[in-house]
Amino acid sequence: MRFAVTYHVRCDAADVEARAQGIAIEQSVEMPLAGIADPAVLADIVGQVAAITDLRNGTFAIRIMLATATVGSDAGQFLNMLFGNTSLHEDVTLHDVDIPEALQTTFGGPRFGIQALRQRLGVPHRAFTGSALKPQGLSPDRLGLLAEQFARGGLDFVKDDHGLADQAYSPFADRIRACAAGIARGVRTSGHPTRYIPSLTGNLDQLRVQARLAREEGLDCVMVAPMVAGFSAVQALVADFPDMAFFAHPSLGGLRVSPDLLIGKLFRLIGCDAVVFPNHGGRFGYSTAMCRSLAANARDPSAGRPALPVPAGGMTIDRTAEILDFYGPDTMLLIGGNLLLARERIAEEAAAFARAVADHAFI
Amino acid sequence: MRFAVTYHVRCDAADVEARAQGIAIEQSVEMPLAGIADPAVLADIVGQVAAITDLRNGTFAIRIMLATATVGSDAGQFLNMLFGNTSLHEDVTLHDVDIPEALQTTFGGPRFGIQALRQRLGVPHRAFTGSALKPQGLSPDRLGLLAEQFARGGLDFVKDDHGLADQAYSPFADRIRACAAGIARGVRTSGHPTRYIPSLTGNLDQLRVQARLAREEGLDCVMVAPMVAGFSAVQALVADFPDMAFFAHPSLGGLRVSPDLLIGKLFRLIGCDAVVFPNHGGRFGYSTAMCRSLAANARDPSAGRPALPVPAGGMTIDRTAEILDFYGPDTMLLIGGNLLLARERIAEEAAAFARAVADHAFI
Numbered sequence: 001m002r003f004a005v006t007y008h009v010r011c012d013a014a015d016v017e018a019r020a021q022g023i024a025i026e027q028s029v030e031m032p033l034a035g036i037a038d039p040a041v042l043a044d045i046v047g048q049v050a051a052i053t054d055l056r057n058g059t060f061a062i063r064i065m066l067a068t069a070t071v072g073s074d075a076g077q078f079l080n081m082l083f084g085n086t087s088l089h090e091d092v093t094l095h096d097v098d099i100p101e102a103l104q105t106t107f108g109g110p111r112f113g114i115q116a117l118r119q120r121l122g123v124p125h126r127a128f129t130g131s132a133l134k135p136q137g138l139s140p141d142r143l144g145l146l147a148e149q150f151a152r153g154g155l156d157f158v159k160d161d162h163g164l165a166d167q168a169y170s171p172f173a174d175r176i177r178a179c180a181a182g183i184a185r186g187v188r189t190s191g192h193p194t195r196y197i198p199s200l201t202g203n204l205d206q207l208r209v210q211a212r213l214a215r216e217e218g219l220d221c222v223m224v225a226p227m228v229a230g231f232s233a234v235q236a237l238v239a240d241f242p243d244m245a246f247f248a249h250p251s252l253g254g255l256r257v258s259p260d261l262l263i264g265k266l267f268r269l270i271g272c273d274a275v276v277f278p279n280h281g282g283r284f285g286y287s288t289a290m291c292r293s294l295a296a297n298a299r300d301p302s303a304g305r306p307a308l309p310v311p312a313g314g315m316t317i318d319r320t321a322e323i324l325d326f327y328g329p330d331t332m333l334l335i336g337g338n339l340l341l342a343r344e345r346i347a348e349e350a351a352a353f354a355r356a357v358a359d360h361a362f363i
Numbered sequence: 364m365r366f367a368v369t370y371h372v373r374c375d376a377a378d379v380e381a382r383a384q385g386i387a388i389e390q391s392v393e394m395p396l397a398g399i400a401d402p403a404v405l406a407d408i409v410g411q412v413a414a415i416t417d418l419r420n421g422t423f424a425i426r427i428m429l430a431t432a433t434v435g436s437d438a439g440q441f442l443n444m445l446f447g448n449t450s451l452h453e454d455v456t457l458h459d460v461d462i463p464e465a466l467q468t469t470f471g472g473p474r475f476g477i478q479a480l481r482q483r484l485g486v487p488h489r490a491f492t493g494s495a496l497k498p499q500g501l502s503p504d505r506l507g508l509l510a511e512q513f514a515r516g517g518l519d520f521v522k523d524d525h526g527l528a529d530q531a532y533s534p535f536a537d538r539i540r541a542c543a544a545g546i547a548r549g550v551r552t553s554g555h556p557t558r559y560i561p562s563l564t565g566n567l568d569q570l571r572v573q574a575r576l577a578r579e580e581g582l583d584c585v586m587v588a589p590m591v592a593g594f595s596a597v598q599a600l601v602a603d604f605p606d607m608a609f610f611a612h613p614s615l616g617g618l619r620v621s622p623d624l625l626i627g628k629l630f631r632l633i634g635c636d637a638v639v640f641p642n643h644g645g646r647f648g649y650s651t652a653m654c655r656s657l658a659a660n661a662r663d664p665s666a667g668r669p670a671l672p673v674p675a676g677g678m679t680i681d682r683t684a685e686i687l688d689f690y691g692p693d694t695m696l697l698i699g700g701n702l703l704l705a706r707e708r709i710a711e712e713a714a715a716f717a718r719a720v721a722d723h724a725f726i
Contacts, residue, residue, distance in 0.1 A: 022646070029498030030524055031700030036498055038505070045500030069530060070499055074565045076591045077528040080614050084525060084591065085676075087617025088647045135392030135399055136433060137408030142401070161393055162447060165440040167432060202437045203595035204567035228439045228447065230593025232566035251443050254450025255618045283385070284451045313448075337394030 002065040003100040004050060005082055008258075010059050010091040020049040020062040023092070026085050027066060045070065061095065073106050075270045076232035083257060094257040099269060104304060110273040111238065112245045113305035114330050117273065120220065120245075121156050121193060127324055128332035129357050130157035130197075130310065131339050131350060133164065133179060140170050144178030146346065150339070151186020151194040153350020157332060158183060159223055160199035162249045172198075172210055180217040186347075192354075197221040197247050204233045211241050221245045223276075226267055227252035238271030247310070248272035260290055264297030268307040274332060279311035279323065288326070295327055310334050317349070320356040325363055333357055365428040366463040367413060368445055371621075373422050373454040383412040383425040386455070389448050390429060408433065424458065436469050438633045439595035446620060457620040462632060467667060473636040474601065475608045476668035477693050480636065483583065483608075484519050484556060490692045492720050493520035493560075493673065494713060495699035496527065496542060503533050507541030509709065513702070514549020514557040516713020520695060521546060522586055523562035525612045535561075535573055543580040549710075555717075560584040560610050567596045574604050584608045586639075589630055590615035601634030610673070611635035623653055627660030631670040637695060642674035642686065651689070658690055673697050680712070683719040688726055696720055 005027070009019050024047030029036065036042055044067060051063040071078050083094040118124055131150050133143050143164075150158045160179070166172040176198045183196040200210045200222050207229060214222050222244050226234045228251050238246055248267040253259060257266075263277045275298050278284030280291045295309040309327060312334035323333055335353055342349035368390070374382050387410030392399065399405055407430060414426040434441050446457040481487055494513050496506050506527075513521045523542070529535040539561045546559040563573045563585050570592060577585050585607050589597045591614050601609055611630040616622060620629075626640045638661050641647030643654045658672040672690060675697035686696055698716055705712035 026646070028526070029500065030526055031497045031703055035700060035703035035706060037706060038498075038501060041498050041500035045498065067500075069532060070526060072528050072530045074528060074569070076566075077564050080528070080564070080588065080591050081526065083617070084588070084614035085647075087615050088613060088622075088641055088649075088676075089617070090648055092617075134394045135401075135404050135408065137392065137404035137430075138401060163391070163393055163433065163444065165435050165437060165443070167435045169432060201440050201443070201595075203439075203593070203599040205599065206437070206595070225443065225447070228443050228593065228595075230566070230591065230596055232564075232569070232591075233593055233596065236566040236568065250451060251447035252450050252618065254446070254452070254455075255615065259451075278451055283389070284448075285453055286451075313451075337398060340394055340398035343398060343400060 001068040001100070001102060003068055003103065004098040005064050005066055006096040007062045007064065007086065008055070008059050008093045008095045009062055013054065016052055016060045020052050020064070023062060023086055024049050024064045027064065027081060028070060030085065068100060068102055071103060074232055075107055075235040076230055078103065079231050087255060094261065096258065096261050097265065099265065099303065104269070107235065107269045108271055109269055109304040110271060110307045111242060112273045114299070114308045117245060117308055121195065123156060125329055126360070127329045127357050128156040128308070129354050130159060130332050130334040131155055132159050132161050132334065132336035134161035134336065134340065136161060136163045136167065137169060140174040140178035143170065143175055144182035147179040147182035147196060148186040149346035150350045151183045152189045152347040154190045154192045154354040155194055155350050157195050157197055157221070159197035159247065162199050162223070162225055162251050164199055165201040173213055176213055176217055180219060195221050197223050199223045199249065204236055207233060207237050208240060211237060211244060215243065221247060223247040223249055225249040225251035226270065227255065231270055235270050245273040246271055247274040247276060249276050250278065259286060260294040260297050264294040268298055272307055274308035274310050276310040276312050276334065278313035279315055282314035284313050299330060306330070308332055312336065317353050317356055320353070321360055324357065324360045364431040364463070364465060366431055366466065367461040368427050368429055369459040370425045370427065370449065371418070371422050371456045371458045372425055376417065379415055379423045383415055383427070386425060386449055387412050387427045390427065390444060391433060393448065431463060431465050434466060437595055438470060438598040439593055441466065442594050450618060457624065459621065459624050460628065462628065462666065467632070470598065470632045471634055472632055472667040473634060473670045474605060475636045477662070477671045480608060480671055484558065486519060488692055489723070490687050490720050491519040491671070491695035492717050493522060493695050493697040494518055494702050495522050495524050495697065497524035497699065497703065499524060499526045499530065500532060503537040503541035506533065506538055507545035510542040510545035510559060511549040512709035513713045514546045515552045515710040517553045517555045517717040518557055518713050520558050520560055520584070522560035522610065524699070525562050525586070525588055525614050527562055528564040536576055539576055539580055543582060558584050560586050562586045562612065567599055570596060570600050571603060574600060574607060578606065584610060586610040586612055588612040588614040589633065589635070590618065594633055598633050608636040609634055610637045610639060612639050613641065622649060623656040623660050627657040631661055635670055637671035637673050639673040639675050639697065641676035642678060645677035647676050662693060669693070671695055675699065680716050680719055683716070684723055687720065687723045
């Protein structure tokens with residue numbers, strides 16, 4: 001059984017067949033074929049070049065068929081077989097993977113996905129709203145007060161900044177208690193069931209301790225950065241905490257894996273219910289086409305439960321209508337730093353944001 | 364307390380000051396400074412631009428001072444603060460980090476390093492030799508027979524191919540037993556204490572189970588791929604297995620982090636005793652200058668115990684003299700696939716390789 005992986009390679013036309021064959025070998029047996037005595041390995045394990053397409057911009061799309069048997073059931077090994085050594089070639093980008101049924105079943109994808117998040121929040125149709133707790137350097141109490149403001153404004157989700165970890169000025173356990181309490185106070189004012197999403201960091205032991213603390217605080221959402229924590233750790237965490245919805249942060253995502261694949265398909269595949277990514281026109285250089293493709297991958301109905309696209313990265317309230325028209329309502333709008341500019345008027349600004357999303361008339 | 368991080372940014376001269384300020388904020392507070400009310404955060408946490416140097420090739424070196432307090436004690440969080448969101452900018456490379464004493468102490472670096480490996484192998488002066496077990500798809504028994512050949516040839520180290528994981532055709536427990544037994548048979552023939560280095564994969568639980576199996580087989584070396592397993596997992600594993608020397612595999616290292624930094628400094632910092640990397644002139648495009656800098660970082664005497672550089676990736680025996688003259692004797696030569704071309708003469712070819720290294724006269 002094989003599955004198709006597409007790489008984009010910047011090279012001369014004269015070299016492309018050798019490059020394609022090189023990738024097929026590198027991502028499978030990683031040795032000269034002349035040294036392989038076993039016919040079954042040659043037939044069933046060595047990668048096969050299925051197609052080479054000239055993209056007419058100095059780049060070729062190379063489609064390789066890899067053996068599913070080399071992956072096993074570990075998500076880290078999946079990434080290893082997709083791009084491990086080939087990532088060391090500067091002129092190659094991992095462009096796409098046709099995830100086969102067997103691996104879809106092995107890894108499982110989101111446990112909740114978009115519909116279950118809608119039910120939890122009591123938001124059947126409109127897009128979701130979110131903001132982020134920052135800057136780091138604040139004490140847990142200060143972050144808790146900030147969380148309260150966002151919740152009073154009626155936002156759906158308030159996440160930790162991904163830089164908040166387990167620092168001396170704001171230890172994880174103190175922070176999560178203070179922020180959960182702040183959200184609870186805000187919810188009592190607003191009546192809206194705002195969810196707090198703590199960012200989990202560290203090794204698998206530490207991630208589990210933090211997820212258990214989240215559970216003890218009555219939370220049902222957490223955030224992880226799969227490229228920092230490791231795909232295998234996220235896979236284990238998703239299995240261990242069936243009550244938690246997982247939000248994926250793209251930190252360290254600048255591996256030369258096409259973002260619509262890494263964030264839209266692969267983060268979803270290993271069980272993330274919602275995927276944060278840099279929206280076009282913000283602080284990062286993703287194109288509108290890339291963002292459209294990423295969101296389409298996250299919600300592709302043919303790949304099991306859909307994950308929630310969360311465009312972010314320097315967003316502002318005045319872009320609400322444009323973002324909603326671009327992504328549609330199965331989306332969470334995440335505005336972080338720009339809400340914080342309101343300083344003592346944060347709850348009001350959050351409320352204005354919540355209202356803009358609720359009142360939006362799709363064109 | 365702050366430490367210096369250098370990024371290379373491809374941009375116009377007119378934009379570089381704004382880009383530098385943007386990175387300083389992105390890798391610290393990640394929000395508009397106008398939204399920060401706390402003077403201590405502004406003074407102690409926000410990143411500071413220390414220098415901008417025009418490298419005269421369309422690229423600028425930007426030196427940012429980050430606050431050590433934001434790192435805490437988790438190696439994953441260290442990478443997150445170095446390059447988390449900035450990795451999402453295609454025109455930025457993480458070029459270098461001046462690792463401060465505090466973080467050197469926190470993370471610890473190699474427990475063994477070069478000298479202890481020399482003692483274990485009884486190799487006081489010459490360079491080390493190594494090869495790799497492949498192709499994947501072979502049964503444990505077949506891999507064990509191959510391991511025996513390499514050991515009979517008198518190599519110092521025989522590592523798993525990094526693609527060998529826990530696959531149905533070669534489950535980890537069966538493979539490690541077969542290969543350890545094969546090595547032991549070869550050692551009885553050769554009299555040389557060849558070490559087998561199994562590749563550990565999976566999440567932290569699985570990594571620990573595999574490391575314990577390695578210990579039960581009497582092994583004292585293991586390999587991990589820090590970019591696949593996650594920095595935090597490697598950090599935990601190094602702490603948990605004080606008897607094991609850790610070899611780092613560069614798989615997924617094609618994050619746009621300068622390889623001399625990622626592999627030479629950072630893999631070493633989190634405790635790897637030996638670091639495998641693609642040698643110049645092999646299958647990968649690393650330059651001689653990059654390889655020299657990577658090896659220098661791995662052995663830099665000012666950064667604690669040195670790690671062993673392991674140049675690899677398409678090496679051949681006839682390059683032995685050149686590689687040894689380039690790297691010197693505190694090096695392990697790793698020849699994988701090209702030894703396997705000898706097929707039924709693998710032990711003899713391994714012996715020729717071992718002899719070439721032992722007999723080399725440095726110029």
